Amino acid sequence: MNKDKDCILTINGGSSSVKFAFYKAEELQVRLLHGKIDRIGLKDSKLTFNNEKGDQQDALEVEVSDHKSAANFLIDWLEKQDGFSSVRAVGHRVVHGMNHTGPELITPELLDELHRITPYDPDHLPEEIELIEAFRQRHPKLYQIACFDTAFHCSMPRVAKLLSIPRRFDTMGIRRYGFHGLSYAFLIEELARIAGTKTAHGRVILAHLGNGASLAAVFEGKSIDTTMGFTPAGGLMMGSRPGDLDPGAAWYMMRSENLTPKQFNNLINHESGLLGVSETSSDMHDLLDNQKSDIRAAEAVELFCYQARKWIGAFAAALGGLDTLVFSGGIGENAPEVRTRICEGLGFLGIEIEEKKNKANSPVISTDSGQTTIRVIHTDEEWMIAKTVNQMINHT
Secondary structure: OOOOOOEEEEEEEOOOEEEEEEEEOOEEEEEEEEEEEEOOOOOOOEEEEEEOOOOEOOOEEOOOOOHHHHHHHHHHHHHHOOOOOOEEEEEEEEOOOOOOOOOEEOOHHHHHHHHHOHHHOOOOHHHHHHHHHHHHHHOOOOEEEEEEOOHHHHHOOHHHHOOOOOHHHHHOOOOOOOOOHHHHHHHHHHHHHHHOHHHHOOEEEEEEEOOOEEEEEEEOOEEEEEOOOOOOOOOOOOOOOOOOOOHHHHHHHHHHOOOOHHHHHHHHHHOOHHHHHHOOOOOHHHHHHHOOOOHHHHHHHHHHHHHHHHHHHHHHHHHOOOOEEEEEHHHHHHOHHHHHHHHOOOHHHOOOEOHHHHHOOOOEOEOOOOOOEEEEOOOOHHHHHHHHHHHHHOOO
16 A cells, blocks of 8 residues: 555545545544535535635535435545545445444455445445445545444444344344444543543443434443444434334334335435424424424424433443443534433433533533533544544555
């Protein structure tokens, strides 16, 4: 591998966006450029980016109908910025990795496997594959590395992975995998950095709360359980996903509205959660603003907080107690009211919020007398991808 090239490019594809960032391989704290293409497939899609000084540049309007065209537009734009002359490798966030336990060099064989397992995650894998293949076509000699979001949870005990369905389905790979692994890996590393290894190896609950939301129970730095299961639609309710759903309710919904599997999948991933309950928005900020005048918004917020509170209680039981609770993600980092409402009634776990610190989004928001330390930590999946790729190419 060319050691003269000193940058790592990270690609984080979402359902309607592509985030990218450049990092100095030998100084990962230096992020040279980052940005995203969002609202892919809509008329008002755009590219926004920041340089290493953090200066917001003018947004560029783009016409991208899918992730393949978004990738080609991004590659064209980066080539004009001379962005590829220094790139050693590209790291891709791949949401579903089945039983892959770590990052892997993307080869034709791995791509074939990702195509085969697309039915396991039809809302992420097809777009992620499009991104990978676009880069392979345009820059075939460039190393590309898959960083699997499921890998962090491979440490879960088998009892936390099993589903109580006929065993033949387990042999087909239908079990609980967990997601948001790159975020959780970052949060545990950051917790160790700011609070020490002993704290990071204690009984920790990580709450990644955003449009996609989940929690993880971590002990000795390893995942022992998480809310998301076979797909990212399970567990805690999210912006437009329902979280755990009674199978009987799912069957009745399909039957009563004569839904095809594809229509039901769209309902579950794009019409449910906060959006489904509120009937107005999947954005927690909007719902908090409207909750006093709209009972639907109020119920959506209440349900989200109630479910998160229940999961914290469940995971404290799985951990045998709790030492640290970490809030992260767009909601977890920026919504003090949500944090307060989630923590209400959890005093028996030693969870006590200090409201002045909470409203200020302080790094530590627990009271001095609380037995459980409550932290707010900004997560950084892109940095975690860059670190993962850097470690891998340095051993190549």
